[in-house]
Structures are given as structure tokens and as C-alpha cells.
Amino acid sequence: MNTKLDVIIIGAGFCGITVAASLKTFGIDNFVVIEKGDTVATIWKNAYERLVSQNPYFSLPFFEGKEKYSTFKTKDEMVQYLTEYAHHFQVNPHIRFAEEVQSVTKIYNQNQTDYNWQIQTSKDILQCKVLVICTGLTHEPIIPNFLGQEDFSGQILHSSAYKNGIPYQNQKVLVVGSGNSAAEIALDLYEHGAADVHILIRGKRWVFPLYPRLRSLQYWLWRSKSYLKRLFHQNTISTRIEAMERAINFSPEELQAEIKETDQFIQRFALDLSAYSIYPEDKGPMDVEVNQGRVAWVDRGTVNQIKKGNIQVISSSIQQLSKTSVTFANGVSQDYDAIILGTGFRPGINKILKQPELYLNVNDRLLPKTDGKCQSIVEPTLYFVGFEKIIGGSETYGYYGWCTGKRISFQLLERKLLSCQELNVSL
Known part of the structure; x- marks a missing residue:
């Protein structure tokens, strides 16, 4: 199995899957999505039975779904819809289910085209050029x-x-x-x-x-x-x-x-x-x-x-x-x-990030330090999707995920072009 990747996405919820769908659409194929559960939208699958979406006609970018869903999707319909969405954009082969991220460590390189992040999971050690954390605001229960x-x-x-x-x-x-x-x-x-x-x-x-x-x-x-x-x-x-x-x-x-x-x-x-x-x-x-x-x-x-x-x-x-x-x-x-x-819940990102105080706002719910468009202001190869202060909740986060995938795709392509120019090699 390939352990050297262009992109690693942590979390197969709405944000993680839309980032993955966008990467596929814009030509990036060397990536994985790491999900600790056994399905997409694990939080919805495990939620109480009467839970339904707060958004009528909930959908993610560019795919409404083929099934007939309720106006307010039930929790099972939300899982089914996201499963459909992942299949539609051919994301499923990239998802590693039942695998939990234990730690994320920055690799300090002189050359930015090198691998920047090391991810220790319950099954493997992976490295990637760009890391996208999509574990969400409801990752850890507040008890x-x-x-x-x-x-x-x-x-x-x-x-x-x-x-x-x-x-x-x-x-x-x-x-x-x-x-x-x-x-x-x-x-x-x-x-x-x-x-x-x-x-x-x-x-x-x-x-x-x-x-x-x-x-x-x-x-x-x-x-x-x-x-x-x-x-x-x-x-x-x-x-x-x-x-x-x-x-x-x-x-x-x-x-x-x-x-x-x-x-x-x-x-x-x-x-x-x-x-x-x-x-x-x-x-x-x-x-x-x-x-x-x-x-x-x-x-x-x-x-x-x-x-x-x-x-x-x-x-x-x-x-x-x-x-x-x-x-x-x-x-x-x-x-x-x-x-x-x-x-309620808290994000809980601090549990996996080494030096969390470097990347998170200690005085603001431990939310990531970003440019307002999901990219870390500390490390340009680190993205946090699903944590921005926005109007509209999970559906809007899906659109942030899509735009982030596009942004990363262009970022990787630009670096590939620069690398080829430095080596005087044509694509």
C-alpha cells in the first residue's frame, strides 16, 4: 500500500468527502481519506434515532442524489446520501475505514515539494504533502x-x-x-x-x-x-x-x-x-x-x-x-x-496535533488558526475544513470542502510545474 501521498484527509463526513470529490474532479488521485468508523458520516450513523437534518432538501455540491429522500433527511438518509455522493465521485476506493489517527507531526524540510506531514494511525505510518483535517466541531463529547x-x-x-x-x-x-x-x-x-x-x-x-x-x-x-x-x-x-x-x-x-x-x-x-x-x-x-x-x-x-x-x-x-x-x-x-x-461537543483536534498551541486558538474554543478559507496561517500545506465561522452549517461546509479541494489541486499542480522547471523537465 502506498504510504507516500499527495493529500491525506482525516474524516469521512460531509467536509472530508466533498474535499475528496473535488480533488478527483480536478485531477488529483494520489490521496486517502482516513475514517475511524466503518462508514461515511459516522456521527450521523451513531446518533439518536429521531435525529433529522435541520436543513430542508440538504445536498452537497453538484449531486442531489438519486434516491427519494425526505424533505428533512433522517439520520439514515444522511448516511445513505453521503454514501451515494462518495460513489458518484468515485471516492470510495480512497477511503480507509476503521482506522484512527493517533498523531500528526510536521516534517520540517528545506524543499516544500517534499512530504510535509507524518500521520500515525492505528494501522500505519503515512506521509503526505498536504494534510486536510475534517474531523468537525462535534468530534469529542463535553462531559x-x-x-x-x-x-x-x-x-x-x-x-x-x-x-x-x-x-x-x-x-x-x-x-x-x-x-x-x-x-x-x-x-x-x-x-x-x-x-x-x-x-x-x-x-x-x-x-x-x-x-x-x-x-x-x-x-x-x-x-x-x-x-x-x-x-x-x-x-x-x-x-x-x-x-x-x-x-x-x-x-x-x-x-x-x-x-x-x-x-x-x-x-x-x-x-x-x-x-x-x-x-x-x-x-x-x-x-x-x-x-x-x-x-x-x-x-x-x-x-x-x-x-x-x-x-x-x-x-x-x-x-x-x-x-x-x-x-x-x-x-x-x-x-x-x-x-x-x-x-455539547468540542473539536478535539488538540488530541492528535503535535504542538496544538501553534495551530489552534487557545482562547477561541481551540478552533484552528486559518485565513478564513480553511488554510492554516501557520503552515500553507495544512487545511482545516468544517471549522470556519460561517452561516449555514454542514451544507455550507460542504461548499467550503469543494473549494478547498480545488485550491489544493491547483497548489499541487503549481508545485509540480515549479519542480519541473527547476529540473528543466517537461511534463
């Missing part, structure tokens, strides 16, 4: 440690390990978190017959309804005068690529202006849940999502059950756990059989 946690006799489970509410029938369950996963899991528990469902919401959170005719928050975003509207309204492949590249070339000032305009449009649709101790954020929903990483809650039925009293909101924090109960900061204690943690 808080509560005082007295070791004494609690019930189950404590992160949302990443939750499947459905069947095991919790007739149980009293506390869900911790205010994001979409926490809200949907609380609803799932209620619908599967949990005796009591409480959801702990400490901070502020934007909440939007799922509109009639399946209009989600992203649909309204798409209808607004944001750059996504300009991107998705292109009619041909060439103009769509140009629109993608214009969007990626937005300056930070232009991006913030787009965020402000989008927020002014969509804030009018937010739900007023102050009667249930759920308050909107101080800044707009897109501002909070892009700059702080907190995605608005798009309701799929949880709010109705909160209003009916079937799901109870707790607005205090956890002070301590005991054998069967949780004591909150307001002094109230409640007995629970299980606690589900919808406490």
Missing part, C-alpha cells in the same frame, strides 16, 4: 463532572450515546442542556413513556418554531438576503463555483455585516418562552451561532409539551448529586433514575 457524581446510582449518559427513550419507560429523567439534541431527547423520552421528564436550561437560548410546510430556521435564512441566497440561486456549475468562491472570500467585516442583516430578518420569528424561564440570547441567533458556536433551537414539538406541563423546565444549575437525587443551586432536590447530558 461535565458533578460533585458527588460517583455516588449517583442511576445512569449518566451523554447525548452521543443515547439512542431512544425505550429503556427509560416509567423512569424519572433529567436532561441537561438547551440545544436541539437536549430538546429532542426530552421529547423522545416523553413520547416513549418516561414517568417524568425535566430539562435543565441554565443560559439564554434562541428558540424558533418549525413552520408549517416544513419551513425551518435555515429555510428563512435561505430566503433572506444572506450570501447563501446568492450561492444557491446560481443556475450552472461554473457560476455556482464562482458564487462559492465569492462567499469564501468574504472579509470578516463583510461576514459580520451579513450576520447582522440576517439576524434582523429572522429574529421576528423567535418564540417568546419567557413564561417558562427560557429567554432569548442578548445577541442575534446567527451572531451567537457563528461567533460563539451555539446553534438556535428549532422546535419539533418539545415546546408544546413544555406548555402542557409534560416536560418541566428547570432553570437552576446542578450543585451536587447523591445516590438517588440531584440538588440544584436554588436548594431544591429531586430524585432521578437517569441523567442525559445534552452538553
